Amino acid sequence: MKGFAMLEIGKVGWIDTERPSAGPYDAIVRPLAVAPCTSDIHTVWEGALGDRKNMVLGHEAVGVIEEIGSEVKDFKPGDKVIVPAITPDWRSMEAQDGMPMHSNGMLSGWKFSNFKSGVFAEFFHVNDADMNLALLPKGMPLEQAVMLSDMATTGIQGAEMANIKTGSTVAVIGIGPVGLMAVAGASILGAGRLIAIGSRKVCVDLALEYGASEIVDYRKGGLVEQVLEKTKGKGVDSVIIAGGDKNTISDAVKIVKPGGTVSNVNYYGTGDTLPIPRIEWGSGMSHKDIRGGLTTGGRLRMERMADLCTYGRIKPEKMVTHVFEGFDKMEEALILMKEKPRDLIKPVVLL
Ligand code: NDP
Ligand code: ZN
Known part of the structure; x- marks a missing residue:
């Protein structure tokens, strides 16, 4: 499958990579909307996390479930879901200690485009689907929902801390x-x-x-x-x-x-x-x-972010200044995020 990746520090490009498969608790998701993040820019062009070779970028997505593992209870193929940027290992001592974002190591709850392939691909893997995905509320626009994966949870966490x-x-x-x-x-x-x-x-x-x-x-x-x-x-x-x-x-x-x-x-x-x-x-x-702090991820956090939208407390879709259509536009959207023209707040790619 195709993915848009960090090839090495300072270099991005399209790669062919293996389609992921789901373990018993996991899901395979096809993206419907994705957004690049300033963090992707730090990662690629500043080499902030160290070198990463051919790592698919992106950690903000809304998608549709293609496949689930045998133990996933609350989701089924065809469900549309909000995917958090941070997908912790909920069976970890750090999660028990109130630090799911650091499950199994500092910053290790942040897996997409850090430790494993991100969401700028035809399909991506989500660990512990029942604990990390949230159903997309009926009628919620994709541009709004994709702002919850990272922007809403991170900014609001800044306020909470x-x-x-x-x-x-x-x-x-x-x-x-x-x-x-x-x-x-x-x-x-x-x-x-x-x-x-x-x-x-x-x-x-x-x-x-x-x-x-x-x-x-x-x-x-x-x-x-x-x-x-x-x-x-x-x-x-x-x-x-x-x-x-x-x-x-x-x-x-x-x-x-x-x-x-x-x-x-x-x-x-x-x-x-x-x-x-x-x-x-x-x-x-x-x-x-x-x-x-690194933002909190997981299902409950995403459901709460969605409620903030549903009940009119936040309107994150207003931040979406540039909308692209089609898989091939991921590159353009990422470069736009790097260049930050003065009329940009946030780009979104609809697929
Ligand atoms: P942007 O680049 O879109 O916004 C940065 C803002 O900082 C702009 O308003 C800019 O002003 C302002 N700014 C730039 N330089 C200065 C300065 N010297 N003094 C004061 N203000 C300045 O970034 P994002 O909103 O996309 O992301 C913000 C940060 O959050 C990034 O570092 C990103 O990587 C990080 N992040 C962290 C996460 C976490 O979990 N902790 C998750 C997601 C992102 P101007 O109006 O002039 O452009
Ligand atoms: Zn981010």
């Missing part, structure tokens, strides 16, 4: 699709003042629609100075990092109050260390909590 208290002040650094979902999540979780930081107009407009109370353009002056000025030098209660470069974590520590929380979902693709500013971190005694 940020210790947001009702009415507290939150800054979201980066308002690409992940940051936009973080804005929506922070709004649902009760942020009062909600400062969104980005520059592209399409993203700014949607951030305001999703609940941002104001915008800081980091290209028009220092991010730290602008946020501190807005908050009369006090800083914010929580910062969610969903974009930026390796200095962004330093910016976040500088704008968060003592006792506040920095919640990172950004993927740092290069470098050995990240800078934490000593003075602003209170020489180690500031009670400024720095957290970072």
Whole structure:
């Protein structure tokens, strides 16, 4: 079967690879809609995960089940499903310990386009189908559903990790699709003042629609100075990092109050260390909590993300600025994600 793959660091292309088969608890899925992720860009062009040879890319998909293993109880061939980017091994000690995304090793719940072939293929394999797939709700548009695999769950997780208290002040650094979902999540979780930081107009407009109370353009002056000025030098209660470069974590520590929380979902693709500013971190005694996480995957999480759409709490389909049709367009969509033209938020490929 055909798949669009990372050939080596810095190189992508089409490959012929073996069609996967299902073990007793697994499913084989044919994609109906897929989306490239900024993480694919870090993986290929920054070599962030190390070299990968001929690994099919993609971890955001909605699809139709083609085949199931003998022990799969809740799904059958023909069912349309939302596939999470993270498909943990639920029979693992890490999952028992509340860390399914790190089941059997750090980041190992993230299998697609990391440890095994991803979803940019004619068919792909899903481990533990009953625990990792969610039925596509009747009538849910594919463009909306495919935003749940990764963008909604990741952005909202950024908000969940940020210790947001009702009415507290939150800054979201980066308002690409992940940051936009973080804005929506922070709004649902009760942020009062909600400062969104980005520059592209399409993203700014949607951030305001999703609940941002104001915008800081980091290209028009220092991010730290602008946020501190807005908050009369006090800083914010929580910062969610969903974009930026390796200095962004330093910016976040500088704008968060003592006792506040920095919640990172950004993927740092290069470098050995990240800078934490000593003075602003209170020489180690500031009670400024720095957290970072890979998003939660699995069925329940996807069902909850779907409910957020069904009951009108989030509208992630508004982030889809570019829709392609046909398998061959996966390449174009991925390259678009790499180049990030100013009118792009997120591309989707319908199959
Ligand atoms: P985008 O590239 O679409 O958005 C990045 C945002 O960061 C943009 O708003 C951009 O602003 C802003 N930005 C860029 N540089 C700076 C800077 N120096 N200071 C402040 N803001 C800056 O990314 P995505 O939304 O697609 O993804 C965000 C991150 O999340 C990526 O690193 C991705 O790999 C990661 N990710 C993590 C996951 C997880 O599980 N933890 C899962 C999925 C993704 P501008 O408006 O100027 O473009
Ligand atoms: Zn991703």
